[in-house]
Amino acid sequence: MSITTVWIVIVVIGLGSLAMRAAFLVLPTFQGDVSDTVNDRLALVPPAAFAAFVAPAFLMPQGGVDLVSPELCAGVVALAVALRWRNLAITIIAGMIAYVAAVQLLG
Amino acid sequence: MRPSKNDYVRGAWAMAPILIGVVPFSIVAGLAGVANGMTITETAAFSLFTYAGAAQIAALELIGDNAPLSVVLCTGLIINLRFLMFSAALAPHFSGTSLRRRLAGAYLLVDHAFALGMLEAKRRPEAKSLQAFYLGACMAFWLTWQIGALAGSVLGAGLPGSETLEIAVPLSFLALLAPQLMGRAPLAAAVVAAATALLLHQAPANLGMLLGTGAGILAGFGVLTLNWKRAAA
Numbered sequence: 001m002s003i004t005t006v007w008i009v010i011v012v013i014g015l016g017s018l019a020m021r022a023a024f025l026v027l028p029t030f031q032g033d034v035s036d037t038v039n040d041r042l043a044l045v046p047p048a049a050f051a052a053f054v055a056p057a058f059l060m061p062q063g064g065v066d067l068v069s070p071e072l073c074a075g076v077v078a079l080a081v082a083l084r085w086r087n088l089a090i091t092i093i094a095g096m097i098a099y100v101a102a103v104q105l106l107g
Numbered sequence: 108m109r110p111s112k113n114d115y116v117r118g119a120w121a122m123a124p125i126l127i128g129v130v131p132f133s134i135v136a137g138l139a140g141v142a143n144g145m146t147i148t149e150t151a152a153f154s155l156f157t158y159a160g161a162a163q164i165a166a167l168e169l170i171g172d173n174a175p176l177s178v179v180l181c182t183g184l185i186i187n188l189r190f191l192m193f194s195a196a197l198a199p200h201f202s203g204t205s206l207r208r209r210l211a212g213a214y215l216l217v218d219h220a221f222a223l224g225m226l227e228a229k230r231r232p233e234a235k236s237l238q239a240f241y242l243g244a245c246m247a248f249w250l251t252w253q254i255g256a257l258a259g260s261v262l263g264a265g266l267p268g269s270e271t272l273e274i275a276v277p278l279s280f281l282a283l284l285a286p287q288l289m290g291r292a293p294l295a296a297a298v299v300a301a302a303t304a305l306l307l308h309q310a311p312a313n314l315g316m317l318l319g320t321g322a323g324i325l326a327g328f329g330v331l332t333l334n335w336k337r338a339a340a
Contacts, residue, residue, distance in 0.1 A: 005176055006149050013166060013183035014156025020190040022213035024198040026206070034199040040292070040331055041324075045196040046225045047293040048300040048323030049189060049218070050284035052316045055301035056308045057277035063308070071274065078278050082285035089124035091282035092275050096127075099274045 070106055074099035114236045118223070118243025125219050126251045128275025133252045135273075136163045137259025143171030147260045154256040158249070159217065161313060162186040185312040189320060193221045200228055200237055208238060215245035217252075222283035292334065296327030 024030075030038075058075035059065055066072065078095030085091070133154075140150025145167070157163055166183040193216055201209050224241035231237060288294050300323025307315035 006145060006170075008176065009166060009170065009179055009183070010149065010153045010156055012180050013162060013187075014153070014158075016180075016184045017157050017159055017162065017187045017190065018214060020184075020187055021194055021216040022210065023191055024194040025201055025213040025216070026209045028202070029195070030199045030202045034202075037335075039199065041328060042196040042199065043225070043287075044293060044296045044324050044327035044331075045192045045320075046222050047284060047287040047297040048327065049192065049316075049320045050222060050280050050287065051297035051323060052300040052304035052319030053218070054277050054280045054284060055304050055319075056315065058281070059305060060308060065305070071277075074274055074278060075281060078281050079285060082282045086286055088121070088279065088282050091285075092124050092127060092278045095278035095281070096271060096275060100271055 068106065070099050070102035073102035073106075111236070111239070114239035115243030115246070118227075118240035118245075119247040121223050121227075121240070122219065122244040122247040125223075125275075125279040126247065127272060128277075128279055129219075129248065129251050130255050131272040132160050132276050133255025134259035136160050136167075136252075137256035137261075138263060139164050139167040139259075140256075141260045141263055143167040145170075145260075147257075150260040151253075151257055154253055157183065157187075158214070158252065159187050159190075160252075165312065182312040185314065185317065188317055189218075190216055192320065192324075193218070197221065197224060197241075200224070200232075200234055200241075204234070204238060208242075211242060212238065212245070215242065215249055217245070217248055219279060219283065220245040220248055222280075222287075226283065226286060292327045292330040295330045296323040299323045299326035 034042075054075070058069075058072050059067075061069050061071040074095040077098035078091050081094040082091040136154065137150055140153060140163075141147065145153065153163055153167075157166075162183045165186055166179050169179045169182055194213065197212065197216070201212055220241060223244045224237065227240050228237055231240075284297065288297055300319040302319075303322040304315045304319030307318055309315070310318070
């Protein structure tokens with residue numbers, strides 16, 4: 001790819017991404033207090049986005065559904081720990097330990 | 108209440124465990140740049156301008172495969188369409204703030220900082236301190252990402268593999284998801300989003316994730332509407 005093309009990629013994806021990030025944050029979309037109705041709806045964005053992100057990562061680590069993978073093992077342990085202790089660091093470390101253990105056992 | 112330095116530090120600390128997974132991810136993004144024909148400067152510029160791992164890596168791999176320019180651009184932009192939704196969800200917490208602060212919040216917006224911010228908003232909804240918490244988390248992430256990506260592109264394949272550390276990225280998303288699942292509407296949103304993303308996992312440009320998110324939000328709207336009708340009846 002030529003130098004010009006590379007810079008077109010950098011500038012177009014860069015500015016496009018910034019525009020999407022800024023769309024609602026920078027334009028004065030919401031004025032004053034936001035109603036509970038709107039707040040309840042906006043609160044759905046994180047659970048939906050993060051569930052859509054993690055489901056394939058843990059349930060199909062190699063591209064097909066796999067119910068005995070180290071990834072799924074790590075995910076189940078992490079989810080249980082997250083729901084019980086609600087601590088980010090403990091959850092991530094528990095998940096990584098489960099992953100390493102499962103790689104040894106299943107490997 | 109003015110935002111105290113304390114809130115920024117709290118945000119940065121909250122981000123700390125997540126950074127375990129971000130380090131290898133950023134190194135991969137830097138490596139992908141030089142491996143697919145970008146110079147170190149171009150890779151750094153890409154990380155600074157685009158600042159989004161999934162989009163950067165996907166675009167770079169397409170460049171390496173000699174895909175048409177239009178495909179590279181569309182893929183990168185479609186992957187980042189989720190930022191529109193994140194921007195909308197964060198916007199109420201930034202209303203009435205200076206333009207500079209809103210621009211910083213927008214440029215620095217990444218998935219993990221967004222999730223941390225939304226969780227903090229449930230705990231401490233006070234706007235100024237929430238913004239400082241969010242920006243502190245963002246800055247810790249930004250610094251880690253830029254240094255990691257630069258290290259990846261300079262040191263190239265000389266860095267050791269780190270599959271164990273890479274699992275920390277989906278693990279941190281899971282840890283951020285768990286506390287969001289309280290209530291019927293968020294739970295429905297998560298289940299429908301996960302199922303849709305699994306069904307569409309072969310779609311190009313992470314469309315499975317984007318469409319899954321959209322489907323999940325619509326399912327959540329449905330449950331909310333039912334709840335409101337029941338409450339009104």
